[in-house]
Amino acid sequence: MIWRNQVKPKEIKDNYSIPQVLQKYIPAGFAGVDKEGSPVFVELYGQYDLRGLIYSAKRIDFEKRWIVNNEGIMDRLAELSVKSDKPIDGITVILDCSGIGLSFLWMPGIELLSHLGKLSQDNYPEIVKKTFIINAPTFFTVLWGIFRKFITDEMAQKISVLGKNYREQLLQYIDVNELPKFLGGNLTDENGDPRCKLMIPQNGKVDEKYYLKEMDISHMQKVTISNGGDFNVKLDIKKIGTILRWEFKTEDYDIAFGITLQDNTKIKHILPLKRVNSHFVPEDGAITCEKVGTYVIKFDNSHSWTRNKILYYNVDYIEPEEEKKENLSEDIDDLNDNFICVKL
Structure with a gap:
């Protein structure tokens, strides 16, 4: 409540215009609903151009975009609850790491994602009811070791890393007609695109025309x-x-x-x-x-x-953190068909 009084997120949502570069190049969006009627949010980690995004927008722009999106989700959940005549109080998240490389570990990018993630769990702790991570890279234990420092125990319990046959596991929670086709379902966008690009922007690397003239190098x-x-x-x-x-x-x-x-x-x-x-x-x-x-x-x-x-x-x-690797039920190199639940 203190945060809401200080920041006034509703006013930001109503008055702030998200920069075009963030609208166009952040590969994330809603596609379908789960079996409980909750919106499914898909984020394509492997398609992030973190460097291009950070060179093209100020930190405050990322924070305000994050506020606009989260406030929009809250409004959306309230509307769905009224329409379905039952409480819809959270979203299901799919984080697709397909194509992710070591460049994702770029220091300013990781710091920004960690910062925004902490803001989410501190100020919108109930907005996510379940997160599925698919196509985890071989260095996932390193990523988990970084992000785990900023994640509460309660939030960590909501995260599951799925194995090679993630489709079968996702279909336990999401109907085949509500799961995007590129993830193993039947859902396409209005253009019939199996990648659902009208729902989830997938525009590649940020055009350098968006780069700011003055880049932040204060951390160097x-x-x-x-x-x-x-x-x-x-x-x-x-x-x-x-x-x-x-x-x-x-x-x-x-x-x-x-x-x-x-x-x-x-x-x-x-x-x-x-x-x-x-x-x-x-x-x-x-x-x-x-x-x-x-x-x-x-x-x-x-x-x-x-x-x-x-x-x-x-x-x-x-450094690789062996204890983090043990917290995953098996080595990421050998993901099988079962759930790999991130345990504490």
Whole structure:
């Protein structure tokens, strides 16, 4: 109640216009209802261009869009309750991770999703009655380890990760004619599209014309690399399967970037040095560390003998959390036909 009095979400819903880029490129929407009459919300995690979205909208825009959507859901549930003459007090969510890659672990993107998720459970805790995760990637345990820190026990109990035959499990909750065709049902949009694109936007990467001129780089560190010099970040990786992430931007000119592994006396080139035009758009990426040792992230300016380079960077790593893996009833690599319930 304090939050509602301070933020006034109803006023935001009635007066705020969601930026076109967020309407067009967030791959999520309602498609069908479950067997109890609750709306089914489908979110295509594998189709998110988190970097493009964050470069194209301010944090406050994401928050206000989130408020508009949640207030709209509340109104929708109230209307459905009246029409069906029974309480419809929550939605069913399907998170499809098909196509998701390590780029999804981009630091600002994960932080934003975690922030919005926490806002949801703090201020709309009952709006989601069940969440199904399908097509989980092999690094799902890493993702779960990140998001679990922000999820309450009550919310975690509502989440189920489904195996390869997720269709049969979804059909226990959703009628075949209410499940989108691309998820194994019969539902299409008004155009007969099995992907239901009129309901769930699927427009790929954000067009760079939407990018803001001033991007937020406050989370990055700053260093000046002298002409002909280089700058190295060393990370001691102690667990196989650790995910190493990076993000960087330069002012005005390019920089060469590469990664090597120092294993005892040997040096292995993980990513060969390559010049990157990071002065146009920030560069980011991630790799899975297949060996332990010292990983050296190199920013090289040896090709420039006349110009210093101003570099903004952020480098970190995420270790696999064995205890989180045990909390899933089996290894994500070997998902079978049964439910894989996320347990505490």
